[in-house]
Amino acid sequence: MPIKNRIAEFHEEMIRWRHHLHANPELSYQEHKTASFVAEKLHSYGIQVTEGMGGTGVVGVLYGSRESGRSIGLRADMDALAIEERNDFPHRSTNSGVMHACGHDGHTAMLLGAARYLAETRDFSGRVVFVFQPAEEMGGNDGGAARMIREGLFESFRCDEIYGLHNWPGMEVGTFAVKAGPMMASGDAFEIEVRSTGMHAAQPHKGADVVLTAGHILVALQQISARNVDPLDAIVVSATQIHGGDAYNVLPNTITIRGTVRAFSPTARDAAESAVRRVVEGICMSTGALCKVSYVQQYPTLINSEAAARSAEIAGSAVFNRIETNPPQTMIVEDFAFMLADRHGCYGWIGNGPDDNGCILHSAWFDFNDEALPFGASYFASLVEART
Template sequence: MAIEDIQPQIERYLPELIALRRDIHAHPELGMEETRTAALVAERLRSWGLETTEGIGRFGVVGTLKGRRPGQGAIGLRADMDALALTEQTGLAYGSTIPGRMHACGHDGHTAMLLGAARMLAENPDFAGTVHFIFQPAEEGRGGAQAMLEDGLFERFPCDAVYGMHNMPGVPLGHFALRKGPLMAGSGRWVATFRGTGGHG
């Protein structure tokens, strides 16, 4: 598909993808609780003709699409689905309907973007090899990636490379911030303990 043909196609999908993202935003689920979100993702993938596997690492979903050109390579495209334990105060019409739960890190957008990619490629599988669309639960510290790996993610869905993305409001529309190799692959935590005489500062 020529690059100039992509934008009109994306525009055709936009109302559906915006509605999907707002629906996910309104119904946030914490990590390892993504029952509704995972079911929604799986239903959409199946409706577009993708081979769909649910329950990987409990709540993970993988949609598989083979291109119509010959080729044995495989890539993974990955998005996270979980929300945070925060109370939404945005006043949006599609704001969180669950007290103390909010999509404050953009995973509703990540899920909608990956669904959009799956929809577009399912309609135009003019590529060689296989794409695995990986929807991961519990990115926010509850071990979703580890659970999927322990459940044989890459043995069941081998990938030569995996690509993920994170929204970043400061990057201009239509641009990507990239680097070679791993980037933002995990977060670290540390604890500082201060010992001494109490004071007033």
């Protein structure tokens, strides 16, 4: 019997797990009940469990029926978002202002399903390491992936390679997308502070106008991708916040601009950082304003190794109805990139069905598609049986 059919036998149980997790969401590093739920399930399957890795993370270790030096890691994220859920169904969030708007409840349920199956069959050699990661939504160096690595995840639980996946609204259930090389962008954050003496709007000549200066900066930032980076390197510079001013007739003394830079190549990423600084400093010099630029590289580019992407494609072919091997890259970031920067591995997308009626990532109407659960669980199980 194919793996996905055997796992489908407890599909309804996975749905109950997923609904429980969706109804009880927890924010980054607050996943205490979620972690306890995961640990309890793993214990019941006879899997060795370590709690508290990376704050609230859970790691399970399972050995197969045949000896081998191979060790494969499988990762799911557990945290929710600070969003008030707008859905009205029995499993809607019971935690006001917090919901699983990105499908991490489904990711966790799928990995638990794979763990149950593998613990029952043990038809593999070597071992599998189940990584239930906290704080993916916090991201960057403060997020769960980076913290677990800093706290010795791969030293304590050696993984020769590691795999993860994310649900993808707009892609049909039963479809899997994967490609070698860069798949998701790096992500950086900048903050620009423009300063001068405040003055009356009727007397702008008495100081540097920080509002006008900020306007020039906003326009010039959009020219970085067109004129400061190789046109063959995709990059996005987005100013997402601007703050300043209190009165309609006063030019403020400070304007703050915040935003993000997304790129795929290290060369483009470094070029963008230097360009942001140069553009801001040059414009402020021309208007007479003072400036301070803070720039933080938060996420590395998510890069799938060629061998692991091929392994994922082969394992997925035994499970999914359709495999996309050249999906478009996305400027969305993902902190699994930290794990792939430390270990060979692969990250793929699993179809979540139509993205209509607000069912898009980080939407107050989002809900993971339960029909995708056996596909994801079977994919993880197929990887273990093929790779160990």
